Amino acid sequence: MSNFPWLTTIGVVPLVGAIVIGCLPKAAAASARLVALVFSLITLGLGIAAATxxxxxGSGQQFQLTETHxxxxxxxVSYALGVDGIALALILMSLVLVPIAILAAWRDVEDDTPGRQKAYYALLLVLATFMVGVFAATDVFLFYVFFEAMLIPVYFLIGQFGGPRRQYAAVKFLIFSLASGLVMLVAVIGLFQAGPGGEHGFLVSRLTGIDIPLDTQKWLFVGFFIAFAVKAPMAPVHTWLPDAAAESKPAVAVLLVGVLDKVGTYGMIRFCLQLFPDASxxxxxxxxxxxxxxxIYAAIVAIGQTDMMRLIAYTSVSHFGFIVLGIFAMTSTSHVGANLYMINHGFTTGALFLFAGxxxxxGRSQNIPDYGGxxxxxxxxxxxxLIxxxxxxxxxxxNSFVSEFLVMVGTxxxxxxxxxxxxxxVxxxxxxxxxxxxxxxxxxxxxxxxxxxxRDLDVREKVVAAVLIAFxxxxxxxxxxxxxMLKPAVTQTLQHVGVTDPAPKTGAAVDGSAK
Known part of the structure; x- marks a missing residue:
């Protein structure tokens, strides 16, 4: 089974599910959620099989389960897929969160028209396909295609199914994402011009380690970093996230903040550090x-929030600060911590958004003062x-303690x-x-x-809660x-950058007694 196209299959299955949902007759529109759940569980099963x-x-190569056409x-430009430990961990996290989000969203559009029910669950599956693609792409241009394609289902999930200010939130999300994506597109073109060119000229493996003048590296780094900082998001280009999270359905917020925002920090590791080590x-x-x-900024702002969804969104901005700190501290401990933080943040934020939902x-309100007792x-x-x-x-x-502790110690x-x-x-x-x-x-x-x-949680909601709490x-x-899973990939990344861990300070070295 080593030649089996695992990653393509994992990406195609939810897309097939979306097509099946689209073909459902109006009389069976209520079955859309069940179809979505079944296809998401099949995809998860395939993901687990691929992980085996x-x-x-490590296999001696950076990427495994590769496909190149x-x-x-x-x-x-190539259709090239592959994963290292970082990408595989993020894909598995995504595949776990998708069926959880669908199960939690069981009644999100229950009383709506059949067409809207089908569209909602189909868009969730389309988004799942793009999430797999963006983490699995080993061609820079293909990554950019998936990076931009994710905007389409998210825009409609927010703009058509969100809260009272959904149109404003969706358009703001789209403007921030498109503007930053255009900056990255310029950098992608510049990278190709600086690279070896030819067939498969956008492959990460061919672009890694090439001799790019430092001034050119700096400009290319900035182009990629701006796009990833917006996607992550980092202050001060974070303002789209609280609006999008507050106006989204909780299940959409889980995938938006728990998964899609990881594309930003993943991109920093895969592209900024690996392709532009000196500029990094x-x-x-x-x-x-x-x-x-x-x-610090996002944590302080979170304290003053009265909308619980906006508060959780601001906590994520703060947490992404820890992830970026661990990435650019460039020690093996901080890097492992940052990568583990991406996984843990997905489950923690997913739990917070869904339980708040x-x-x-x-309570029929997102306003914190409307509650109590x-x-x-x-x-x-x-x-x-509380958990x-x-x-x-x-x-x-x-879970978050382990990753946050590693980031702090490594930094x-x-x-x-x-x-x-x-x-x-903290x-x-x-x-x-x-x-x-x-x-x-x-x-x-x-x-x-x-x-x-x-009434308290029903059986369906308890299943959602039990799975998340277990993680x-x-x-x-x-x-x-x-x-x-993460350590070999972290080691390879730091080798590409050409950094080593600082030597430990012994007691003798500190007091000057060592000769």
Whole structure:
């Protein structure tokens, strides 16, 4: 099965599911969600099967499960797919979150017209296809195609199925994404001109290690980095995210923030560092400064939010600051931590958005002051919400702690001041998470007929919660499988950049007694 096109198959299956949904008759439109769930689970099964073919210790090549075919020969564009440990981990995380999001979205458009039901679930599956493609692409131009294609389903998922300000949020998302994408397109063309050209001239493997003058590298780096900073997002180009997350359905917010935003940080690793190593070192002080600013600024803004969805979105901006900090600290520990953070953030943010969505369905409001005492009304929901919140503030024993600790430790050895300032973000995280939980869940039991009719989580919602909580605890208690998958890819990336870990400071070296 080594020659089986695993990655193409994984990408095509959800697309086939979307076509099947589109062909459903109006009388069977309610079956769209079941079809979407079945196809997403089949895709997940294929993803797990592909992972069994992946050699965790490395195969001597950067990418495994590769497929390479000439696409546009005249321009050197290839249909080329492959994964290292980083890409495979992100694909698996995406494939897990898609059926969870679909199951959570079971009643999102239940009372709507048949056409809208079919469109909603079909768009979720189309988005799944593009998510696989963007992480699996090993041709720079093909990556750009998937990078831009993701905008289409997200735009319609927000603009057609979102909240009262959905059109504004969708257009803002589109403008930010298209503008940054155009900047990257210029850089993609410039990279091809600087590269070897010819057939397969856009392959990452052919562009890695080529001799590009430093001044050219700097311009190309900036073009790619701007697009990835917007996608991540980093302050100050983050403002589209709170609006998009607040107006999206919770399931869409999960895929938007939990998966799509990882394309930004993944792109920094795969393209900025690997293709422009000297420019990456040149830009490191500025990028680290922006990362620390994102951590602190977004955390402070999150504390003042009254909309729970916007609050969770701002926490993600802060968390992405930690990820970028770990990437550009360029130590093996910080890099492993940053990559693991991307995985953990997907599950933690996914849990927060979905559990907040369950609460909004019952309370009919995203406004935090409209709540209080709900742990007495929905104790199970309050319990799982608390666990997700504690993961968000990186409580030891839960998944985010491991990755955040590795980022901080790895950064401190080279940039102690940046690590020290970033540590303030850990304290701020405890403030915004615990304050949100206090205002939502604690206090006297709310009175009134409306609350008498409220029910706790049903079986479907408990299944969603159980799966997410299992990942939050499992990756916190036993992160070794994920770390084993990520470490070889991290080592290769840092070798491409040409950096090594700083030598440890021994006691003798510190007090000057060593000769």
């Amino acid at each position: 073919q992946f050699k965790t210790g 000439t696409w546009i020969k005249q321009f050197g 070192k040149w830009a490191t002080p500025v990028v680290i400064t922006l990362a620390v600013f994102s951590i 369950f609460l909004v369905v019952r 709900w742990q007495r009304v929905t104790p199970v929901l309050a319990g799982v919400f 997700a919140g504690l993961s968000g503030l990186a409580l030891p024993g839960l 401190f050895g080279k940039y102690w001041l940046a690590a020290a300032i970033a540590a303030v973000g 304290i701020l995280a405890a403030i915004y998470i615990l304050l949100m939980y206090k205002h939502l869940m604690t206090g006297p039991k709310p009175e009134g007929e409306r609350f008498a009719a409220v 939050l605890i499992g990756l916190g208690v036993y992160p070794k499988p994920a770390l084993d």
